[in-house]
Amino acid sequence: MSDKKTASENINTDAFVGATMGAQKSQTGKKEKNVLGSSQTDPNKILPITYKWAREYYKQGVSNNWSPEEVSMQRDIELWKSKDGLTEDERRMVLWNLGFFSTAESLTANNIVLTIYKHVTNPECRQYLLRQAFEEAIHTDTFIYCCDSLSLNPDEIYNMYLTIPSIEDKDRFVVNITQSLMDPNFRITDEKSIQKFVNDLVGYYIVMEGIFFYAGFAMMLSMLRNNKMVGVGEQFQYILRDESVHLAFGVDLINTIKEENPGIWTPEFQKELTETIQKAVEFEKKYAEDSIPRGILGLRPDVVSQYVEHIADRRLESIGLKPQYNAKNPFPWMSEVIDLSKEKNFFESRVTEYQQGGSLGW
Ligand code: FE
Ligand code: MN
Secondary structure (H helix, E strand, O other), rough: OOOOOHHHHOOOOHHHHHOOOOEEEEEEEEOOEEEOOOOOOOOOOOOOOOHHHHHHHHHHHHOOOOHHHHHHOOOHHHHHOOOOOOOOOHHHHHHHHHHHHHHHHHHHHHHHHHHHHHHHHOOOHHHHHHHHHHHHHHHHHHHHHHHHHOOOOOOHHOOOHHHOOHHHHHHHHHHOOOOOOOOOOOOOOOHHHHHHHHHHHHHHHHHHHHOOOOHHHHHHHHHHHOOOOHHHHHHHHHHHHHHHHHHHHHHHHHHHHHHHHHHHOOOHHHHHHHHHHHHHHHHOOOOOOEEEEEEEEEEEEHHHHHHHHHHHHHHHHHOOOOOOOOOOOOHHHHHHHHHHHHHEEEEEHHHHHHHHOOOOOO
16 A cells, blocks of 8 residues: 555655755755645645645545444344343443544544654545544544443543543553653653654554553454344444554654654664554553453453464564564454455445546536
8 A cells, every 4th residue: 555665766865864854955856745844824735746646545435424323233232132132241342332432533643743743744534534524523423422322321431531541541551652742841842752753653653542442442343243243243344344444544744754853763662662552562462351251152351362462563574673472363253354344244335336426516
């Protein structure tokens, strides 16, 4: 998906200056389209495109369009209300995941709108961020829809990030990683501040969307595979499809900033990021143990933990860090879910319609 060539063709010889002094350089018509460092408020010239990958992710997001109301919840409602359709442990797992995701989605939306958009000044990247923000709104809406359909108590679900320690730990971890960017005085002025920004991007994209969502995805999609809570399961499938594009964009964004500012990628910084990811893995394992303490549907907490380790290695590699776990993938079907869902079922006809609409001649 990523157009590495386009990204690398635009590496500056004095990339560091290019990233930090883009606003001044742009007066000469040069270097105004780096990822970082242009004016935060000037009108943006999106053409010609510098980063083709950002444009591609935008188009992919549009062709993946969906909304939660299109998925029927009838079978879920019947199963949820039936006395013995689900075990207590299955209910706990569903509630834990609805609890985590219901607030995690808006936390992600806040991060994009309040911090990433401000500092990533490249127009085609910003165009994608707007699309991503919309998708996070769709995801937030999905959990409203699930709560309403199942008649769950919103005070219980939307407070789980405060009342369930393993959920609170994950949210606090992401908030802490990314807190200094919320400082209105934060500016990208030197390598230290670029490192801080990349550290936060790793928090948003690699940790939150790339690790903290994945034990939940594996658990909820196991339910779907066992033909239970199929409506919620299908919603999670569409969210997973969107999240895999968000993550891919985040990886290209981080790698492009690295390429344009090679000075930031010191051994100390790499060690720091690797340790952050390792800590996140521990929180995610604790979350899995807490969600399915006795195991359900052939899922055991230790196997979900192995999956989290496998995923974390892929995330580390994606941004040029060394894998730490060498764990085999216990759920090869998960990657099939991600790939297959692109061509899946009744949404396909709508996607095709959009694409035909887009190619109509005038
Ligand atoms: Fe999301
Ligand atoms: Mn997302």
